[in-house]
Amino acid sequence: MKERFARVYATAKAKEHMEQKHQVRWEEVLEALGSNPPIYRTYPSPTGERRYVAFGQTETGRKLVIVMAQESPNIFRVITAYEPKTKKQLRRFKRKGGK
Numbered sequence: 001m002k003e004r005f006a007r008v009y010a011t012a013k014a015k016e017h018m019e020q021k022h023q024v025r026w027e028e029v030l031e032a033l034g035s036n037p038p039i040y041r042t043y044p045s046p047t048g049e050r051r052y053v054a055f056g057q058t059e060t061g062r063k064l065v066i067v068m069a070q071e072s073p074n075i076f077r078v079i080t081a082y083e084p085k086t087k088k089q090l091r092r093f094k095r096k097g098g099k
Contacts, residue, residue, distance in 0.1 A: 004036065004074065005033065005074055005075070005076060006073075006074035006075055007074070007075045007076075008030070008033055008068075008075075008076050008077075008078060009076075009077055009078070010026065010029070010077065010078040010079075011077070014077075014078060014079060014080060017080060018078075018080055018081050018082075021082075022080065022081065022082040022083070024064060024081045024082060024083070028058045028062065028064065028081070029064065029066055029078055029081045031056075031058045031059055032054070032056030032057055032058050032062075032064045032066060032081070033054060033056055033066065035056055035057060035058075035059075037054045037055050037056035037057070037066075038054070038055055039052050039053070039054045039068075040052065040053055040054075042067075045069070049069045049070075050069065050070040051067065051068070051069055051070075051079075052067075052068045052069075052070060052076065053065060053066065053067050053068070054066040054068065055092075062083065063083060063084055063090075064081050064082070064083060065081065065082055065083070065084050065089065066078060066080075066081040067079045067080050067081070
């Protein structure tokens with residue numbers, strides 16, 4: 001992991017959700033974040049939690065959208081990760097710096 005993150009983690013429930021619903025393994029999320037992807041602040045959650053989205057790519061070239069919550073300056077909790085599937089998602093991925 002780059003120094004950009006002191007810690008990145010996901011709850012067991014989030015990891016299970018990513019694997020079962022989106023077929024994304026935790027190792028792929030770490031790979032994609034390790035490639036120093038562009039990260040953008042997005043709308044806060046209903047509870048006011050700061051949310052961010054990263055547009056990363058694994059070593060095998062799989063594109064991932066990673067949604068995270070910032071818990072402190074360099075500690076992020078991954079909420080979910082998925083492949084951009086629709087044309088709109090793919091355009092946004094490319095426009096935001098994904099390859």
